[in-house]
Amino acid sequence: MKQAIVVTSFGVYDQKVKKECIDTxxxxxxxxxxxxxxxxxxxxxxxxxxxAKEGISYGLLDDVLANLVEAGYQTVIVLPTxxxxxxxxxNKILTxxxxxxxxxxxxxxxxxxxxxxxxxxxxxxxxxxxDLDALGNGExxxxxxxxxxxxxxxxxxxxxQYADEKHLPLxxxxxxxxxxxxxxxxxxxxxxxxxxxxxLRPMMLVGGDHANNDxxxxxxxxxxxxxxTAGIEVxxxxxxxxxxxxxxxxxxxxxxxxE
Numbered sequence: 001m002k003q004a005i006v007v008t009s010f011g012v013y014d015q016k017v018k019k020e021c022i023d024t025x026x027x028x029x030x031x032x033x034x035x036x037x038x039x040x041x042x043x044x045x046x047x048x049x050x051x052a053k054e055g056i057s058y059g060l061l062d063d064v065l066a067n068l069v070e071a072g073y074q075t076v077i078v079l080p081t082x083x084x085x086x087x088x089x090x091n092k093i094l095t096x097x098x099x100x101x102x103x104x105x106x107x108x109x110x111x112x113x114x115x116x117x118x119x120x121x122x123x124x125x126x127x128x129x130x131d132l133d134a135l136g137n138g139e140x141x142x143x144x145x146x147x148x149x150x151x152x153x154x155x156x157x158x159x160x161q162y163a164d165e166k167h168l169p170l171x172x173x174x175x176x177x178x179x180x181x182x183x184x185x186x187x188x189x190x191x192x193x194x195x196x197x198x199x200l201r202p203m204m205l206v207g208g209d210h211a212n213n214d215x216x217x218x219x220x221x222x223x224x225x226x227x228x229t230a231g232i233e234v235x236x237x238x239x240x241x242x243x244x245x246x247x248x249x250x251x252x253x254x255x256x257x258x259e
Contacts, residue, residue, distance in 0.1 A: 147174025
């Protein structure tokens with residue numbers, strides 16, 4: 001029987017970041033699931049086309065699945081590295097898989113790692129996020145997630161609620177200003193708690209454009225500079241979650257649940 005796991009991400013332009021945060025996930029999957037052939041797919045058509053012009057080739061998910069049909073694979077598991085079931089997951093991953101459902105004996109789509117029904121579902125995940133980096137004396141951790149401009153996803157609030165219940169020094173916001181909690185909500189939390197120093201990092205698989213510009217950029221409106229303007233000392237890392245073995249273990253656990 002021909003079996004495949006398709007590790008599916010949004011993609012990233014910076015190849016060094018890809019090696020650090022996406023290739024590490026693929027390597028983990030290949031090591032832990034040797035009975036499967038492991039393939040990579042992206043959902044961002046713009047990035048695939050942009051890199052193709054530079055001679056760097058990546059396949060979109062629908063193309064990779066079509067190739068697996070032609071190659072005679074019977075069992076396929078699609079592993080999204082997207083954190084939440086947002087627009088990319090719903091409109092691209094689910095759409096692509098539904099288009100070929102019935103062409104395989106078994107086709108399974110793994111839920112994103114941040115899929116749950118309330119704060120209790122994030123026991124373990126929250127501790128991993130809170131322990132991503134060593135905090136200095138008096139520092140608290142601020143994570144910048146993505147959020148959605150069109151459909152509010154409560155998972156960020158649920159993780160925050162669980163962190164608060166466990167008294168973890170963790171504060172989560174999203175880069176989409178129309179969504180909640182946004183940067184201003186985070187600053188109000190920090191100010192109300194009397195926090196003077198924070199460690200700021202992305203709550204995203206890769207440290208791409210959002211991390212380098214929206215979060216740690218030199219513009220006055222970046223998260224780093226806005227928090228500093230509020231009188232809080234800021235230390236930054238643009239490293240994506242994919243660089244952390246503890247976080248990557250969540251993907252492996254998701255695969256074990258459906259295998």
